[in-house]
Structures are given as structure tokens and as C-alpha cells.
Amino acid sequence: MGLREDQIERYSRQILLPRIGGKGQQKLLDARVLIIGAGGLGSPAALYLASAGIGRIGIVDSDKVELSNLQRQILHSTADLGRTKVDSAKDTLNAINQDAEVVPDQIRLTSENIMDIIAKYDIIIDGSDNFPTRYLVNDACVISGKPLVHGGIFRFDGQAMTILPGESACYRCLFPEPPPPGLVPSCQEAGILGAVAGIIGTMQANEVLKYILGIGNLLTGRLLIFNALDSSFRQVKVPRDPKCPVCSEKPTVTKLIDYEQFCSLRQKKEE
Amino acid sequence: MTENINKRLNLKGVSCPLNFVKTKLKLEEMQDKQILEVILDDGEPMKNVPRSIKEEGHKIIKVEKLPDGGFKLLIKKGGRKDG
Numbered sequence: 001m002g003l004r005e006d007q008i009e010r011y012s013r014q015i016l017l018p019r020i021g022g023k024g025q026q027k028l029l030d031a032r033v034l035i036i037g038a039g040g041l042g043s044p045a046a047l048y049l050a051s052a053g054i055g056r057i058g059i060v061d062s063d064k065v066e067l068s069n070l071q072r073q074i075l076h077s078t079a080d081l082g083r084t085k086v087d088s089a090k091d092t093l094n095a096i097n098q099d100a101e102v103v104p105d106q107i108r109l110t111s112e113n114i115m116d117i118i119a120k121y122d123i124i125i126d127g128s129d130n131f132p133t134r135y136l137v138n139d140a141c142v143i144s145g146k147p148l149v150h151g152g153i154f155r156f157d158g159q160a161m162t163i164l165p166g167e168s169a170c171y172r173c174l175f176p177e178p179p180p181p182g183l184v185p186s187c188q189e190a191g192i193l194g195a196v197a198g199i200i201g202t203m204q205a206n207e208v209l210k211y212i213l214g215i216g217n218l219l220t221g222r223l224l225i226f227n228a229l230d231s232s233f234r235q236v237k238v239p240r241d242p243k244c245p246v247c248s249e250k251p252t253v254t255k256l257i258d259y260e261q262f263c264s265l266r267q268k269k270e271e
Numbered sequence: 272m273t274e275n276i277n278k279r280l281n282l283k284g285v286s287c288p289l290n291f292v293k294t295k296l297k298l299e300e301m302q303d304k305q306i307l308e309v310i311l312d313d314g315e316p317m318k319n320v321p322r323s324i325k326e327e328g329h330k331i332i333k334v335e336k337l338p339d340g341g342f343k344l345l346i347k348k349g350g351r352k353d354g
Contacts, residue, residue, distance in 0.1 A: 022296040
């Protein structure tokens with residue numbers, strides 16, 4: 001086994017676990033995980049994955065750190081205000097664990113660039129905060145057969161589901177089309193409790209760890225729903241939709257779509 | 272009776288649970304039924320490590336007290352494939 005002495009000690013508490021051991025640790029060190037969004041979901045996910053010794057962590061985010069992010073985006077500190085989120089994320093993760101090579105990518109994902117980016121990774125975490133990116137990521141992962149861990153948060157609620165393209169339901173099996181622009185308030189307008197992001201993002205990291213280790217049962221074919229006010233978890237079965245626009249045998253979505261940006265706040269800012 | 276020892280691990284001065292982690296990693300590298308010799312300190316290590324080794328399905332076939340107060344264990348690899 002090629003583990004260094006310091007790695008044996010650093011990862012000892014998970015090497016001890018039945019079904020992980022040195023071989024499992026080596027799988028984690030060899031794994032490549034892409035996290036889309038270094039925000040509320042991406043922060044806890046990245047922290048746990050880097051700590052666990054995931055060998056390469058790609059982080060895509062086009063934004064800079066703002067004061068209103070810090071209530072939930074625990075990768076970033078007050079000193080990081082104004083920096084790009086991906087640079088801030090890289091510094092935070094490197095400070096925890098140099099074993100995790102962090103690949104920062106400060107871009108907005110589009111139908112043009114997403115396929116090349118996801119191709120370099122074994123599994124994708126969607127921690128995006130808007131519908132255009134969520135559908136783009138789902139479609140790109142389904143079309144290229146990449147496992148995807150979806151997460152979403154809204155006010156006091158959160159949800160998560162793992163998608164193994166061709167095997168389990170995808171996001172469009174659940175919601176075939178995005179809502180029309182303006183109908184659903186974006187995360188920025190609706191508000192969010194930071195701990196909800198922590199719970200769902202951590203759940204996404206846990207799914208990735210299980211997938212890489214090949215242990216346990218993934219959240220496939222079932223949507224996990226968390227409510228913070230009740231402290232309740234429930235699960236809804238999500239069968240594959242034989243008429244799914246993207247993952248059925250006769251898909252209507254065969255190339256990637258750049259949906260309009262929904263968030264009116266963001267539109268104003270970018271104008 | 273002499274056993275054919277395949278690997279040796281001296282864990283004197285290595286505290287819990289790192290001593291077991293190292294034992295577990297060494298056993299992972301070995302074939303079923305091969306023998307690992309481990310030297311452990313008395314006290315916490317002797318209380319914990321043999322139990323953990325057995326929990327993972329390996330067999331402790333010999334325990335020998337050493338003159339310096341430590342213990343020499345012979346472990347026969349067995350147990351779960353997913354360990």
C-alpha cells in the first residue's frame with residue numbers, strides 16, 4: 001500500500017472503518033470530484049471531501065465573495081471579501097489538506113464549456129443556485145454518463161438525490177422542464193438558513209464518498225427532503241420517467257440548452 | 272511448534288488506535304492464512320488491538336510475553352474480504 005506515514009495518521013479514523021481500510025483510502029486519493037458552485041452547498045461538500053483525501057477537487061464558480069455569502073458559505077472568511085470564490089476555496093482547502101489538489105475554474109458554465117470540464121472528473125456535485133445551471137448540469141451529466149449528486153435548498157427546506165445516468169432517475173424525470181423565468185424566487189431572493197445548506201451539502205459529500213468507495217446504498221431513485229423547522233427527513237421514490245426529455249430512450253433534449261437566467265437580481269447586476 | 276512468519280511489525284511506542292491501523296494495513300497487503308507477527312506494548316494496546324484484530328475476522332494464534340514487558344502476537348490473516 002502506498003500510503004505515507006502522515007497519511008496513515010491523517011486518515012486513520014476512516015481507514016479503521018470496516019469496508020474502507022487502506023484500499024478504500026487509496027480509492028479516495030485516486031478520485032477526481034467536480035463541485036459546481038463554491039457556495040452554500042459546495043462549501044461543506046468541498047470541506048469534507050478535501051478532508052477525506054479526495055485526490056483532485058475541481059471547483060467551478062464565477063462569483064466573488066460577498067458579505068451576504070458568509071452566513072452559509074463556510075469556505076470563505078471575512079478576509080476573502082472581494083476575492084474570487086474559487087481562489088478563496090482553494091486556499092481554505094489547501095490549508096486543511098495538501099493531498100487534495102484543488103483545481104479552481106472561475107467561469108460560468110454554458111452549453112459550450114461544460115462537457116470538456118465534466119469529462120475530467122469521476123463524479124459531479126451540483127451546488128448551483130439557479131435553474132439554468134441545474135438543468136445544464138443534469139443534461140450534460142446524463143448525455144456524458146457522469147454520476148451526479150443533486151442538491152437544492154430553499155428557505156428552511158433542502159433536497160438531495162444521486163443520479164446514475166441510464167440507471168436511476170435524473171433531475172428531469174422529477175421536473176421535466178424548468179419553471180418559467182420570474183415564477184420561482186431564486187435563492188438570493190427567498191432566503192436560506194445556513195445550517196440547511198450545511199446539511200444538504202454534507203449529504204452530497206457523503207454520497208460522493210460512498211460512490212467512490214463502492215459501499216452502502218446511494219440516494220438513487222429517491223429524493224431526500226429535509227425540513228429544518230420540523231427537523232424532519234423524508235424520502236420520495238423517484239422512478240425513471242419513460243418519457244423523460246433527456247434520459248429516456250427517445251429524448252427530446254439531445255443537445256445542451258442555455259436557459260435564460262432566472263434571478264432578476266443577478267440580471268440587473270450583470271447589465 | 273514453530274510458525275512460518277510472513278511479515279513482522281514492531282509497534283512498540285505506537286499508541287491506540289494507530290497501532291491497530293498499521294496492523295490492519297499490513298494485513299491488507301497479505302494473503303489469506305499468512306502469518307503476521309506484531310509486537311505491542313502492554314496496557315491500552317494489549318487491551319484494544321487484539322480485540323479489534325478478532326473483530327475483523329483474523330485469528331490470534333499465539334501470544335508471548337516479552338522480557339521488556341511488551342507482547343508478541345502471531346496473527347493469521349482471515350476474515351472479511353471487504354475489510
